[in-house]
Amino acid sequence: MSYIIGMVSQKGGAGKSTLARLFARELAKDGFSVKIADLDTQQTTCTEWAADRAEAQIEPEIQVQPFGNLKTALAESGRFDAYILDGRPHSFQQTLEIAKAAHLTVIPTGQTKDDLRPAVKLAHSLADAGIRASQIAFALVKTTNSEAELNAARAYLDLTDYVTLDGFVPVSTAYGIAHDAGKVITETPHRTLNEKAERLAQSIINRLGAIASEKEAV
Ligand SMILES: Nc1ncnc2c1ncn2[C@@H]1O[C@H](COP(=O)(O)OP(=O)(O)O)[C@@H](O)[C@H]1O
Numbered sequence: 160m161s162y163i164i165g166m167v168s169q170k171g172g173a174g175k176s177t178l179a180r181l182f183a184r185e186l187a188k189d190g191f192s193v194k195i196a197d198l199d200t201q202q203t204t205c206t207e208w209a210a211d212r213a214e215a216q217i218e219p220e221i222q223v224q225p226f227g228n229l230k231t232a233l234a235e236s237g238r239f240d241a242y243i244l245d246g247r248p249h250s251f252q253q254t255l256e257i258a259k260a261a262h263l264t265v266i267p268t269g270q271t272k273d274d275l276r277p278a279v280k281l282a283h284s285l286a287d288a289g290i291r292a293s294q295i296a297f298a299l300v301k302t303t304n305s306e307a308e309l310n311a312a313r314a315y316l317d318l319t320d321y322v323t324l325d326g327f328v329p330v331s332t333a334y335g336i337a338h339d340a341g342k343v344i345t346e347t348p349h350r351t352l353n354e355k356a357e358r359l360a361q362s363i364i365n366r367l368g369a370i371a372s373e374k375e376a377v
Pocket residue numbers: 168170171172173174175176177178204300301302328329330331332334335338
């Protein structure tokens with residue numbers, strides 16, 4: 160099975176490229192073929208990061224290519240076990256195209272209402288445009304470590320029909336340093352931080368598995 164996963168949000172800096180790189184590395188290290196289509200041609204975050212990673216000779220190497228056009232990007236998606244679409248902010252049109260193409264669309268959000276509200280609003284807009292709620296998932300990224308705040312955020316998201324992924328990624332300088340070195344957020348020197356990121360990546364994998372078995376059941 161070849162999966163297409165979209166990372167989208169209307170906000171810049173929400174964590175789309177962080178999740179794209181995390182998920183790519185977690186699959187690649189287990190021997191799956193993966194590629195990130197970098198659709199944020201303004202930032203090209205993943206593209207530049209992949210060059211840093213290659214320069215530092217970090218294994219596994221992650222394939223990233225920038226695309227101005229989703230159609231071109233999708234043309235080769237079937238050649239990979241997982242094809243990750245890293246979206247640009249402020250473009251509902253591109254976001255919707257990504258969600259239509261993807262088996263799973265992940266929306267990163269922080270734990271504050273300021274972040275949660277636009278994330279839910281985006282999910283509603285996608286659902287209104289015909290995307291199935293079970294194929295839209297929120298990921299708690301750049302949060303605090305406060306259990307009370309995280310629980311409140313989960314309670315808020317649980318009121319919706321969409322999926323909230325297990326795990327969370329708190330703000331940490333070590334994550335930023337990892338990115339700067341061409342690494343992903345499971346590759347910091349800190350085991351607890353790596354484990355937090357791993358849990359979120361595993362939750363994306365589990366969700367894809369659930370979607371695949373729902374499809375088989377239909
Ligand atoms: N948990 C985190 N802690 C600290 N910095 C983070 C964390 N997650 C992401 N970042 C940093 O935040 C910035 C924006 O993240 P990014 O994933 O590029 O957002 P987007 O792709 O949505 O614009 C990047 O510099 C990234 O390294």
